[in-house]
Every structure is written in C-alpha cells, then in structure tokens.
Amino acid sequence: MGENSKIEWCDHTFNPWIGCQKVSTGCDHCYAEAMMDHRYKKVQWGAHGERKRTSEQNWKKPVQWNAQASTSRKENGHRPRVFCASLADVFDNQVDSSWRRDLFALIRECAALDWLVLTKRPENIEKRLPPDWRDGYSNVWLGTTAEDQVRFDFRWKRLKRVPAVVRFISYEPALGPLRLPQNGLLPDWLISGGESGAGARSLRPHWVRDVIADCRRLGVAPFHKQWGSYDSNPLVVEQGMTAREARAIDAEGKGGGLVDGKLVREFPRQNRRSLELRLRSAG
Ligand code: SF4
Numbered sequence: 433m434g435e436n437s438k439i440e441w442c443d444h445t446f447n448p449w450i451g452c453q454k455v456s457t458g459c460d461h462c463y464a465e466a467m468m469d470h471r472y473k474k475v476q477w478g479a480h481g482e483r484k485r486t487s488e489q490n491w492k493k494p495v496q497w498n499a500q501a502s503t504s505r506k507e508n509g510h511r512p513r514v515f516c517a518s519l520a521d522v523f524d525n526q527v528d529s530s531w532r533r534d535l536f537a538l539i540r541e542c543a544a545l546d547w548l549v550l551t552k553r554p555e556n557i558e559k560r561l562p563p564d565w566r567d568g569y570s571n572v573w574l575g576t577t578a579e580d581q582v583r584f585d586f587r588w589k590r591l592k593r594v595p596a597v598v599r600f601i602s603y604e605p606a607l608g609p610l611r612l613p614q615n616g617l618l619p620d621w622l623i624s625g626g627e628s629g630a631g632a633r634s635l636r637p638h639w640v641r642d643v644i645a646d647c648r649r650l651g652v653a654p655f656h657k658q659w660g661s662y663d664s665n666p667l668v669v670e671q672g673m674t675a676r677e678a679r680a681i682d683a684e685g686k687g688g689g690l691v692d693g694k695l696v697r698e699f700p701r702q703n704r705r706s707l708e709l710r711l712r713s714a715g
Contacts, residue, residue: 440657440685440697441623442515442548443504444497447490448535449527450519451475451483455552458579458605461629464519483520483527491534494542501544510699511571513546522549523556536562536569543571550575550602554590566595573598573621573700580608592617598700603643604657606635612646620700621653626660628686635659637666644696653698658685666692 439445450468454460454477462477469477475484497504497512504512516522522535539547547569551557554576568574574596578584584601591599601619603610605627612618624643626635640656647654659665662675665688673681682688689695 439515441655442513444512444514445518446494446514447486447517447519449483449485449531451481452477452521452524453479453481456583457607458577461627461631468519485531491538494538494545498542498544511546513548515548521551521553523551523553523560525556532560539569539572546571546573548573548575550577552577554587557594568596570597572596573600575600575602577602578610579605581610584610605660606639607633609639610643612650612652618650618652622647623655623657625657626664626687628660632661634664637669640691644691653700654696655698656689656691656696658689659687661687
C-alpha cells in the first residue's frame with residue numbers, strides 16, 4: 433500500500449508487505465489488524481498468521497515519488513518523507529529475508545526520499561540490516577515505538593546501539609508517563625500522540641507536557657501529533673469543556689493537537705553526518 437499520507441509528520445506511506453503480530457500493549461488496538469484482518473479479511477494476523485507482499489505496482493510508487501522529489505521539495509520546503517510501514521513491521525522475524533533485501537534496495541534506489549522506518553522490534557534491527565549499512569544510509573531515519581517508560585527503557589537501549597542519521601521515538605499511543613534520561617545518548621526526535629478510535633485509552637496531558645519539557649531541555653525535537661480523543665484533550669480534562677467546545681478551539685488531528693494553545697511540531701535537524709553521507713553517495 434503506497435499513498436499520499438495523512439499522517440502529519442510524513443508525505444507518503446509505503447507498505448512493502450502487510451501482516452504482523454502483536455508484541456506489546458501498544459498493539460492492543462492495532463489499526464492495521466482491525467482493517468486488514470477483521471474488516472477486509474485480507475491478511476490473517478498473529479503468530480501463525482500471514483505476511484503478504486504488496487503488488488509490484490505498489491512497489492513502483494516510491495520510484496515515482498523519488499522522480500518527483502525535487503518538485504515536492506520546492507513546494508514543501510523539505511525532502512519528501514516516507515513512513516515505512518503502517519500495516520506491518522519492517523523488522524518482524526517472520527518476514528521472508530528476501531523481501532527485506534528488496535526493500536533496502538528500493539530505499540537505496542530512492543535516495544531523494546527520507547525513509548522513516550518505525551519498529552516495535554528494535555532488538556532485531558542489527559541482525560536484519562543490509563551489509564552495506566555501516567554508519568546508516570543517509571536517507572533512513574530509524575525509530576521505535578515506546579508507549580510508556582518500560583518500553584522506552586527497553587527499546588531505546590536497543591535502538592541507540594544502531595548507527596543512523598536520525599533516531600527517533602514514537603510515544604504513540606501514549607499509555608503511561610515517559611521521561612527522557614538526563615544523560616547518555618538521546619533520540620534526535622520524539623513524536624507524541626494519544627490513542628484514537630473506538631475504546632481509545634486516554635492519556636494525561638501532563639505526560640505530554642513533561643516529555644516535551646525534557647525534549648526542550650535536552651535538545652530533542654518534539655512533535656505532538658494529536659491527543660487521540662477529546663477525552664484526553666486538556667481543554668476537556670483540565671478546563672471542563674465539552675468535546676464540542678474543545679473542538680471549536682482545537683480541531684487539529686484526532687482529538688485536537690494544541691499544547692497550551694500552540695502546535696508543537698518540530699523536526700530533527702539533519703546532522704552533519706547525514707549531509708556527508710548524502711554527498712558521498714551522490715559523488
Ligand atoms: S507492531 Fe504495529 S502493525 Fe504490528 S501488531 Fe503491533 S501495532 Fe500492529
């Protein structure tokens with residue numbers, strides 16, 4: 433599945449295959465499973481489920497985006513960002529290794545795109561990267577989801593061992609407080625967001641404020657995507673508004689997205705190493 437994305441932090445979404453297995457509480461309300469398994473019966477989820485490679489046609493889409501990248505960059509002021517993958521996990525052990533080889537070949541080919549590879553299995557990254565990864569491809573940002581402190585402590589420890597031009601945390605769905613360590617290696621970027629959809633578990637606004645304060649103090653770029661539902665929006669939780677009243681003031685994303693009246697949507701600065709790598713691969 434390749435498409436122009438509605439996700440606020442990327443321009444396109446690309447799914448090289450579909451299918452996955454739940455690994456932690458952040459997966460409880462997996463949107464991909466609800467759509468692809470329960471609703472459309474396209475892919476059976478779970479340990480004994482399937483992984484279905486998407487069509488050749490779909491795999492050509494990033495090549496088209498790559499060809500249009502310089503126009504897109506002029507229009508949007510940044511290199512096009514591709515989220516990979518929303519209906520699967522790139523570092524899932526049950527995926528045929530040849531599919532992952534093909535994916536990394538495509539990523540190399542589409543060098544004008546920044547690929548945001550997000551996983552809940554950072555413990556698998558090192559052994560599943562291509563042999564020419566070395567200091568990281570100049571166009572790949574590696575991220576891991578951390579829905580609470582326990583997952584952050586476990587997963588960041590694994591991700592930070594892997595060289596990458598940008599390493600990021602997706603604190604979404606935020607299901608418990610999460611604070612960044614005061615010293616040691618830190619992610620370059622942190623996306624936060626509440627759970628959306630039926631039965632969404634609410635978050636406490638101060639979890640988001642606290643982690644954004646950590647980001648500011650420690651030089652990590654924060655990006656608050658949305659509250660997920662108005663039950664988590666501070667205008668409702670803290671100021672007693674109805675969801676309707678809150679929506680009239682804050683209609684960003686799902687459940688609104690303003691943090692104390694402002695959007696907090698920053699991106700990591702491309703570091704010197706990513707530019708050097710890019711120049712090296714171009715030359
Ligand atoms: S890792 Fe992602 S795609 Fe896989 S089950 Fe969990 S939420 Fe769904």
